[in-house]
Amino acid sequence: MDLNLRNKVAIVTGGSKGIGLGIVRSLLAEGCRVINVNRSTEDGLRLEAEYAANGQECVFVQGDLTLVSACENAVQTALERFGQIDILVNNAGVNDGAGLAAGVDAFVTSLQRNLIHYYAMAHFATAALKASQGVIINIGSKVCDTGQGGTSGYAASKGAINGLTREWAVELADDGVRVNAVLPAETWTPLYERCLAEMPDPATARADIERLIPLGRRFTTIEEMADMVVFLASPRSSHTTGQIVYVDGGYTHLDRKCTAPDVSDFGAADAH
Numbered sequence: 001m002d003l004n005l006r007n008k009v010a011i012v013t014g015g016s017k018g019i020g021l022g023i024v025r026s027l028l029a030e031g032c033r034v035i036n037v038n039r040s041t042e043d044g045l046r047l048e049a050e051y052a053a054n055g056q057e058c059v060f061v062q063g064d065l066t067l068v069s070a071c072e073n074a075v076q077t078a079l080e081r082f083g084q085i086d087i088l089v090n091n092a093g094v095n096d097g098a099g100l101a102a103g104v105d106a107f108v109t110s111l112q113r114n115l116i117h118y119y120a121m122a123h124f125a126t127a128a129l130k131a132s133q134g135v136i137i138n139i140g141s142k143v144c145d146t147g148q149g150g151t152s153g154y155a156a157s158k159g160a161i162n163g164l165t166r167e168w169a170v171e172l173a174d175d176g177v178r179v180n181a182v183l184p185a186e187t188w189t190p191l192y193e194r195c196l197a198e199m200p201d202p203a204t205a206r207a208d209i210e211r212l213i214p215l216g217r218r219f220t221t222i223e224e225m226a227d228m229v230v231f232l233a234s235p236r237s238s239h240t241t242g243q244i245v246y247v248d249g250g251y252t253h254l255d256r257k258c259t260a261p262d263v264s265d266f267g268a269a270d271a272h
């Protein structure tokens, strides 16, 4: 399927690792030009050179997205470099464990890490996205539906991201700008690897999680996340807006029985 994304300009936040890295690679493979906003200069420049050697254009913009100035700079750089923005992928975030005991300062810091830059990026890019009749894709988390415990700031941010997806879809509909969210549950990334590494037995912890994922009893890959994002970024999804799409192997919504082998299957109620 031709996604008609050739020469489109995309900004991806947190595109040097994990899901963001998968999204950047897929957008480049579809012929997009990409701005990758990330903290680590070493990673960003290495990837920029790697893509260039492959004939692909991915400009690294160094910045810590908790600073509003970094968000504004990323949008400005995209416009100076390419003159347009067609796609904004808000992806960077961290499940930072700011729970009820952590206090208000930690909660606000978590919102800055996970939520405020989603708004800031959209705010600074709005005029350009209206001009291109572009798209916004927000990466959320199933934590907004399920909770997790001990991570108030992250859960609040992810809940707000769903709300903003619908809000922006309404606000920008008359301008032809589409806004959707893609939600992972358990995607294998450096973030996830770091979380499990803190457990006493990471391999067992990983196997325990995989048992809970109905489709294939395995983590989602970054490529599977990216495939949904490029589809939603493309004109092939031209009448899809305000949607919250779960790419999670059925983790969030399917009947608990399908991952609990010890529970009897009572089936549907007898109609007689």
Ligand code: NAP
Binding pocket: 013, 014, 015, 016, 017, 018, 019, 020, 037, 038, 039, 040, 043, 063, 064, 065, 066, 091, 092, 093, 094, 095, 113, 139, 140, 141, 142, 183, 184, 185, 186, 187, 188, 189, 190, 191, 192
């Ligand atoms: P990851 O492996 O840690 O990658 C995140 C990338 O974003 C890294 O390159 C990181 O840069 C960058 N980043 C984070 N905060 C930043 C900031 N303030 N400024 C600039 N760059 C920043 O994470 P991931 O697992 O791919 O997660 C990506 C998104 O998916 C997040 O929104 C996360 O909440 C969501 N998600 C993931 C899962 C999962 O199973 N993996 C589940 C639910 C939701 P550094 O290299 O400098 O750290």
